[in-house]
Amino acid sequence: MASPITFEIQKRSSTSRARAGVIHTLHGDIETPSFVVVGTKGTVKGIKPEDLEEYIGAQVALANTYHLYLQPGHEVVKEAGGLHQFANWNMPTMTDSGGFQVFSLGAAFGKGVTKFAKGDESPEEGLNVYSKEVAQSHGKLCVIDEEGVTFTSHHDGSMHRFTAERSIEIQHAIGADIIVAFDECTSPTAEKEYQEEAMERTHRWAKRSILAHKQNYDALKKQGLYGVVQGGRYLDLREKSAKVLSAMDFDGFGIGGSFSKEDLGPSLEVVNDVLPEDKPRHLLGIGEPEDILRGVHAGCDTFDCVAPTRLARTGTIYAHTHEGIVKLNLMNTKYQRDFGKPDEGCDCYVCTHYTRAYLAHLFRSQEMLGAHLASIHNLYSIVQYTKRLREEILKG
Secondary structure, eight states: OOOSOEEEEEEEOSSSSOEEEEEEETTEEEEESEEEEEOTTSSOTTOOHHHIIIIIOOOOEEEOHHHHHHTTOHHHHHHTTSHHHHHTOOSOEEEOOSHHHHHHHTTTTTTTOOSBSSSSOOOOTTOOOSOHHHHHHHSSSEEEOSSEEEEEOTTTOOEEEEEHHHHHHHHHHHTOSEEEOOOOOOOTTSOHHHHHHHHHHHHHHHHHHHHHHHTOHHHHHHOEEEEEEOOTTOHHHHHHHHHHHHTSOOSEEEEOSOBOHHHHHHHHHHHHHHSOTTSOEEETTOOOHHHHHHHHHTTOOEEEOSHHHHHHHTTEEEEEETTEEEEEETTSGGGTTOOSOSOTTOOSHHHHHOOHHHHHHHHHTTOHHHHHHHHHHHHHHHHHHHHHHHHHHHHO
16 A cells, blocks of 8 residues: 655755655645644644644644643544644644653653753643652652553543553544654663663564554555654664664654754764665654754754744744844843844744834733744744755755
8 A cells, every 4th residue: 555655855965964855645745854833732832723824834733642642532633533623734744652751751750851961941841740649659650661651641640551552543543644653762861771672662662553553444544654763872772773663664754762962963864874765754852943954964854842832932032143043032121122023034924013022011911912922933933944944955
């Protein structure tokens, strides 16, 4: 059976691994490199679905398997006709496997560990202990074994179980165009011995994910399945993981796990030297401008990250300077009487109609419109930044 996800490369860079291409899905094409907007619970926080296309130029959105499973429940999404109908997303969609959220409840819980070992990023919001009793009774909020993961809901403390088969079943019900094999995401601080153990387990779960996907003939016609490369910061493990997964029947690949900023480039180069050229590569959960640039140079095609909207909700916007894209905190006193554009180098809806002083006023008075406008601007900035990288590749 022909895959519902196909990838064509339109141009390769002569100076790096960068490439411009198109991912074809049943809900439209994704021109790559592309930034995937994150709609964790079937909503990009503070943004109407219509805004994604009209004001931001987004081509693809990603929802979170863990969160939709807990609320409203994947059965509800299925009854609604799937993610596209439920969320009114008229574009290609992705779901992740839930592996990173489970990691956040387990090894990373309470340590502030994110996709990067260092840095000022905060853990994905919402992954809190429901109560001290829950934390004390289970030690961790999740326990990993060979078959899968038992975890505690951050909503009500109830216990749940994910296996490779269950994750795929839930993603089938949600109905995104691209789904992801269940994997174990490790902490960047974990010892090599455990990184290897988790990687091998991820490979076994990958085989089970493929089998579970192929047993659902209806889903097989509509949804493409990505495998996830793991191995932590160890280049030999990354290379091995890429080789093992390349031999499996996946439609594309995610590059998962956690990195230090220093490790990111070398890890991606090692992995992308091995992964098949004719299949798309998605860098999971990483999407600051400098990281996207590194990823594109190393041969990645798509990126997702919650940073643009998370920063926007705290009053921080991206701005273009001669040094590149920087972050401006609009809560800074100097912006209260700054009547210039929020970002002088941007032509988005927000920068065309509003000033820094007005946005600063909205945030200081805790008006919801502030987060809405800042989110539109930040997402537009990252989406267009990635599109410009694509244009540069096409121009040679």
